[in-house]
Amino acid sequence: MSRRSGILEFAVLGLLREAPMHGYELRKRLNTSLGIFRAFSYGTLYPCLKTLVANGWLIEEPGNAPEDALAASLAGRRAKIVYRLTAEGKEHFEELLSATGPDSWEDEHFAARFAFFGQTEREVRMRVLEGRRSRLEERLEKMRASLARTRERLDDYTLELQRHGMESVEREVRWLNELIESERAGRDQRSSPESTAQQDNTSGATGGLPRHRGSESSGGTPPDDSSPPDPSDDPAK
Amino acid sequence: MSRRSGILEFAVLGLLREAPMHGYELRKRLNTSLGIFRAFSYGTLYPCLKTLVANGWLIEEPGNAPEDALAASLAGRRAKIVYRLTAEGKEHFEELLSATGPDSWEDEHFAARFAFFGQTEREVRMRVLEGRRSRLEERLEKMRASLARTRERLDDYTLELQRHGMESVEREVRWLNELIESERAGRDQRSSPESTAQQDNTSGATGGLPRHRGSESSGGTPPDDSSPPDPSDDPAK
DNA sequence: GTTTTCATGTAACCCGTTACATGATTCA
DNA sequence: TGAATCATGTAACGGGTTACATGAAAAC
Numbered sequence: 135m136s137r138r139s140g141i142l143e144f145a146v147l148g149l150l151r152e153a154p155m156h157g158y159e160l161r162k163r164l165n166t167s168l169g170i171f172r173a174f175s176y177g178t179l180y181p182c183l184k185t186l187v188a189n190g191w192l193i194e195e196p197g198n199a200p201e202d203a204l205a206a207s208l209a210g211r212r213a214k215i216v217y218r219l220t221a222e223g224k225e226h227f228e229e230l231l232s233a234t235g236p237d238s239w240e241d242e243h244f245a246a247r248f249a250f251f252g253q254t255e256r257e258v259r260m261r262v263l264e265g266r267r268s269r270l271e272e273r274l275e276k277m278r279a280s281l282a283r284t285r286e287r288l289d290d291y292t293l294e295l296q297r298h299g300m301e302s303v304e305r306e307v308r309w310l311n312e313l314i315e316s317e318r319a320g321r322d323q324r325s326s327p328e329s330t331a332q333q334d335n336t337s338g339a340t341g342g343l344p345r346h347r348g349s350e351s352s353g354g355t356p357p358d359d360s361s362p363p364d365p366s367d368d369p370a371k
Numbered sequence: 372m373s374r375r376s377g378i379l380e381f382a383v384l385g386l387l388r389e390a391p392m393h394g395y396e397l398r399k400r401l402n403t404s405l406g407i408f409r410a411f412s413y414g415t416l417y418p419c420l421k422t423l424v425a426n427g428w429l430i431e432e433p434g435n436a437p438e439d440a441l442a443a444s445l446a447g448r449r450a451k452i453v454y455r456l457t458a459e460g461k462e463h464f465e466e467l468l469s470a471t472g473p474d475s476w477e478d479e480h481f482a483a484r485f486a487f488f489g490q491t492e493r494e495v496r497m498r499v500l501e502g503r504r505s506r507l508e509e510r511l512e513k514m515r516a517s518l519a520r521t522r523e524r525l526d527d528y529t530l531e532l533q534r535h536g537m538e539s540v541e542r543e544v545r546w547l548n549e550l551i552e553s554e555r556a557g558r559d560q561r562s563s564p565e566s567t568a569q570q571d572n573t574s575g576a577t578g579g580l581p582r583h584r585g586s587e588s589s590g591g592t593p594p595d596d597s598s599p600p601d602p603s604d605d606p607a608k
Numbered sequence: 609g610t611t612t613t614c615a616t617g618t619a620a621c622c623c624g625t626t627a628c629a630t631g632a633t634t635c636a
Numbered sequence: 637t638g639a640a641t642c643a644t645g646t647a648a649c650g651g652g653t654t655a656c657a658t659g660a661a662a663a664c
Contacts (some may be wrong), residue, residue, distance in 0.1 A: 139651075158615050166517040167525060174654055180617060214615065214660085251528035280403045288404060290580050291488035295407065297583065298546055302539070309535055343527050346534065376623070395643050412625055417645060451632085453641065 137237075141246045142174055147191065147219065147227040148250045154195070154218040157183055168249045171242060183217060191223030230265050234261045239269035260317055267310040274303050312344045374474070378483045379419050384428065384456065384464040385487045391432070394420055407482035416487040420454060426462030426525055471498045478507035497554055504547040511540050549581045 142164075149163055150156065157180055167172045186192045195216045219227070229255050241333050244266050251259050277300050286295070379401075386392065386400055394417055402410045423429045432453045456464070467492050474480050481503050488496050514537050517552070 137651095157617095167529060176615090176617075177619090177654075178652055192526050211614075245532065248532050249529055252526035284404050290488035292486055293402065293578050294550075295482065295485050298543075299407065302542075305539075305542070313531075343531050374623095393643075394645095413643090414625055414626075415644075514650095 138242065139178065139182060140237075141171070141242055142178065142187060144181075144230055144291075145171070145246050146186065146229075147180065147223060148246075148253065148360040149232070150192065150219045151224060151227055151253065154216050156214055156216050160217070167248070171245070186223070187217075189226075191218045191220060191226050193220055223355050231255075232258050234258060234265060236265070236269075238262050244307070256317065260314065263310055263314050263317065267307060267314070269305050270307050270310070274300065274307070276304070348358055375479065376415065376419060377474075378408070378479055379415065379466055380423060381464075382408070382483050382486070383416075383419065383423065384460060384467070385490070387429065387454055387456045388461060388464055389492070391453050393453050395602075397454070405483070405486045407486060408479060424454075426463075428457060428463050429454045430457055469495050471495060471502060473502070475499050476502040477580075493554065494558075497551065498546055500551050500554065504544055506553070507540050507544050507547070511537065511544070514540070521543055533538070553581050557579075 143165060145168060146160060149160060149168075155163070157176070160183075161174065161179050163169055164179075183192065188192060195218055196214070227235065231250065238247050241263070246261050247254070254262075277296070281296055281300075288296070306320070382401060382405060383397060386397060386405075392400070394413070397420075398411065398413065398416050400403070401408055401416075420429065424431060426585055432455055468487065475484050476499070481499070484491070484499050488499075491499075514533070518537075527531070
């Protein structure tokens, strides 16, 4: 399955690079901010964190709020563990960021890569976007061919399903085209590896993403936090 | 994971209902005509066929072309096994066709259901389409909420990813709307279970699917069969 | 004071793939 | 005659989830 857990490692390192966090929060971020991923369970996350620590990429720190630091040091109370990226971890993540294997164009892998584009060099972004695009174009080619071969044998519904599927892919290709275009056009903000600094990403640093007319994607619920307890977020019964 | 193998069973029964087939071909159909599915391997397919046989839903028949029927009967040569749906199998499939649990709205499950809409009663089709739609609307609601909560903390790329994701879902909702509409409008072709006959599906029996302006989805390669051996279709090294 | 939510972990289990083994048929 | 494709199987392995166990902090 092309190492789905590799995606986890990557995303964890990426998130921790922005700020230290404990496992629980990490998982939440993984499923919301980066909502791309089919949720990972704790049974996957914690062991993964363990191995990252073993690799020297993370360190565990007792993560209690400053106020009760002394209280924490007293009893052997179950610590809230905060994971922090080490120098080697950062280095390793940087390597991962610039490594663009064919994996990087696969669905979930690509989404993960894209989610950290803010910390990725421009040329790498280009490679990933273009790789993804040609991956999709291959896929389209196959779909077209198979459709041409079987068209008359298929009933209307199957045909419609196929059509919709292909259109979805075509749509993503167009999206990629826009992105690639705007990467090309963008003043070449930053190609040096290190200046892609830590907390810099809330600013409009990423120059020229295509502007989109808002669709209905902004209306929705007012920002109340009374969202009902999300069952899919709650692994306990 | 919500019983992915259940999808396999369903699809196998559905395909065999149209015509008897052997495993190898079955798998090909599963990955092309019904190209929706992430490919199943033989390691999954054959055991699955076994259990379906054990359940009395299929029977294995020696499947050699008429000419060498006698040759086949002589030696214990490895038979090409053709699977045929039994009466009970057909009945069971009919049950599956009309059972609409929440599973039916999940991605792959839904695709499988849709692929056999040609053999599904209209009311059931409606239930499935509407179920799927509200499933997606829930998903949208969640995405909107989470986005509203985290918007300002996210960089442009993450935001763009989220936006594109939401738009994809919105697009599928619109697609479903069209389909539901045209189901409603359609002269109620056939609500009786049994008249949904065997080989009837190549005709324009399914009344009123929305017509689509061709997109680029028709150009493509001319219908030559010299398509290169598809690696993803070839489990052997 | 008790229920929820936060928080961390682990072991058993399920499902599906990979890799391998085997052999027939077709094509060059 | 040898390579490629068709065809059927299985055993081992791996990855990820479910379910469980535990406990602190916060909310009610």
